[in-house]
Amino acid sequence: MISHSKISVDSIIVGQGIAGTLMHFALKKRGKKVIIIDNHHKGSATKVAAGGINPITGKRYVKSWRFEELMPVAKETYRALEQLLDIAIFKDRxxxxxxxxxxxxxxxxxxxxxxxxxxxxxxxxxxxxxxxxxxxxxxxxxxxxGAQVNISHLVEKYRAHLLKNEELISESFEFEKLEINPKIEYKNLEAERLIFCDGAASRNNPFFKYLPFEVxxxxxxxxxxxxxxxxxxxxxxxxxxxxxxxxxxxxxxxxxxxxxxxxxxxxxxxxxxxxxxxxxxxxxxxxxxxxxxPTVKDRRPLLGKHPVHHNLFIFNGLGTKGASLAPALSEKMSDFLLNKKTLWEEIDIKRYEKLYLPQ
Ligand SMILES: Cc1cc2nc3c(=O)[nH]c(=O)nc-3n(C[C@H](O)[C@H](O)[C@H](O)COP(=O)(O)OP(=O)(O)OC[C@H]3O[C@@H](n4cnc5c(N)ncnc54)[C@H](O)[C@@H]3O)c2cc1C
The missing domain is CATH 3.30.9.10 (D-Amino Acid Oxidase, subunit A, domain 2)
Incomplete structure (x- = not known):
């Protein structure tokens, strides 16, 4: 149970599908204090997916986007999670x-x-x-x-791990309770940043609904x-x-x-x-x-910083490929957040900045 006195963390993550789970894992590896807020929706994409990873796709049998960079990180990350949670989720197929x-x-x-x-x-x-x-x-x-990762089992086991460590608040995020200036404050939490990993629900997220989701x-x-x-x-x-x-x-x-x-x-x-x-x-x-x-018009992920509120971030748009994308992109996102490294242009939400209309 999380106490009612003020709790300071580095990051709050909203959503614990494969994106939120791996974002949490990557930040914890870097020694950060992180809390996830998740409403455990049974129809979330991660809970329904097969977790297939296919190197060759489409009618022309072409190599999947950046596959050679993504796959080694995916393998290493899922193996590390298997160790941490004492589960078997990754299978070469x-x-x-x-x-x-x-x-x-x-x-x-x-x-x-x-x-x-x-x-x-x-x-x-x-x-x-x-x-x-x-x-x-x-x-x-x-x-x-190719491979198959049992991502639904992974997020369930990771959820139990978070609950045990008092790192999960099991409820729907209430946007009206969020203060963003100058620091993130949400109920009894205060944080440096808030990262939305809310999957397809992000198309109704007041801060990021300007992005061109095509779910x-x-x-x-x-x-x-x-x-x-x-x-x-x-x-x-x-x-x-x-x-x-x-x-x-x-x-x-x-x-x-x-x-x-x-x-x-x-x-x-x-x-x-x-x-x-x-x-x-x-x-x-x-x-x-x-x-x-959570598919996007240009079929590329959506990562990065809100155009105006610089302590709000998004890690989303994993579309049909969450199992292969989430491990390497959570590493990229952590380096972007903590080490000021740039994101690949194709995934950075800066590419859609013109769509943002200041409120
Ligand atoms: C039928 C199907 C088959 C698929 N097969 C594959 C496959 O074989 N291989 C593959 O790589 N990908 C597959 N995918 C795609 C994959 O499921 C997604 O890319 C991935 O799961 C997206 O993860 P996510 O964490 O971004 O979103 P989600 O899994 O949807 O997670 C979002 C989380 O945020 C929570 N949430 C949302 N809003 C709030 C809020 N306001 N407050 C609190 N919590 C909130 C939800 O409860 C959920 O837990 C498939 C998808 C579907 C639907």
């Missing part, structure tokens, strides 16, 4: 792509011959592992150096396939990602026009439709979830 026609096969072959991609394309893949569970497809490709809703199923033990991720119109023995995460839909963040019948039917095209085996739906991704 190859990714199968179904190539459904000659055009896709040609694009694949062209890319796999590129020496810059030699670390990622497996020669002569077969889908033996999927064996009797899969419908037949003309051809498949296989990508190595999308994703739905996912958890299914069980009896007598199966698939280790690799299968990617076609949806991804099938192994979770626990015989259990798989299936997703995700991508909806730009939605009412709220709850699961829908339409979303479930869409996912089942794709699944039925891929799987021959019978499966059982165990769970159905939905959340809103």
């Amino acid at each position: 190859n990714i199968f792509r179904i190539l459904k026609n000659a055009g896709e096969e040609n694009t694949w072959l062209g890319r796999s011959g590129d020496p810059l991609y030699s670390d990622y394309f497996v020669e002569n893949p077969t889908v033996n592992e999927f064996g009797e569970h899969l419908n037949s497809f003309p051809s498949v490709g296989e990508i190595r150096n 999308s809703k994703g739905e996912a199923l958890n299914i069980k396939i009896s007598n199966s033990k698939l280790e690799k991720i299968l990617r076609h119109k949806v991804s099938i990602v192994p979770t626990t023995p015989e259990n798989y995460w299936v997703g995700a839909s991508n909806d730009w026009d939605f009412v709220d963040d709850t699961p829908t019948q339409k979303g479930k039917e869409e996912l089942e439709g794709y699944l039925n095209q891929i799987l021959k085996s019978k499966y059982q739906i165990v769970d159905h979830k939905a959340a809103i991704r």
Whole structure:
């Protein structure tokens, strides 16, 4: 329980999804005192995501943005968190792509011959592992150096760790109780800075709603396939990602026009439709979830300092790639906050300063 007398901290973080969790971890590593305020929303993106990390993406099979810089930091950070929390969350996983026609096969072959991609394309893949569970497809490709991080488990365990250390206030942040001049004051807390890691909710955040969020809703199923033990991720119109023995995460839909963040019948039917095209085996739906991704117009993260209030910051816009982006970007953000290092131009919210209209 947090006491009612004044508490001084270096930073207050609002939101404990993967962004807030890794921001806290990075600042603590640098010896800072940090408190998180989080409302534990069950439909947050991190709690619904598969945590897949895919080095090669899209219809042209191109390398994911800055993958070679992001991946080593991700691996190291998740391994450190596994140690701290005594959990297993990081798993190297190859990714199968179904190539459904000659055009896709040609694009694949062209890319796999590129020496810059030699670390990622497996020669002569077969889908033996999927064996009797899969419908037949003309051809498949296989990508190595992918991974899966159980980020929903990570944030739950980190939450327990924060509660034990009295570093979490489990409630909704009340904007009207915030004082920002000259110091951050919020209820009984005072701080040097406040960092918003509030995910898709940031599009209603009075300080940062000027940023061009273009959020999308994703739905996912958890299914069980009896007598199966698939280790690799299968990617076609949806991804099938192994979770626990015989259990798989299936997703995700991508909806730009939605009412709220709850699961829908339409979303479930869409996912089942794709699944039925891929799987021959019978499966059982165990769970159905939905959340809103904090996606941005230019598909790049949103990090940096508020244009006017210089003790307010944002770490957001992780879009569809929170698992790979959050570790390296929380390091960048810490160096920016504490050591005055500059952020990469593509992620710095300065790029949108013209959109800010002073109140
Ligand atoms: C269906 C689906 C599948 C996905 N699959 C993948 C994948 O395979 N790989 C991948 O890398 N990414 C995936 N993503 C994207 C990934 O989930 C996001 O990039 C990431 O989780 C965003 O993390 P975040 O911390 O910014 O936001 P969130 O996870 O949404 O966290 C925000 C937190 O802030 C809290 N909060 C918000 N407002 C307040 C407030 N006012 N007061 C207190 N607390 C507040 C919320 O409760 C929440 O805990 C997927 C997303 C979806 C929806």
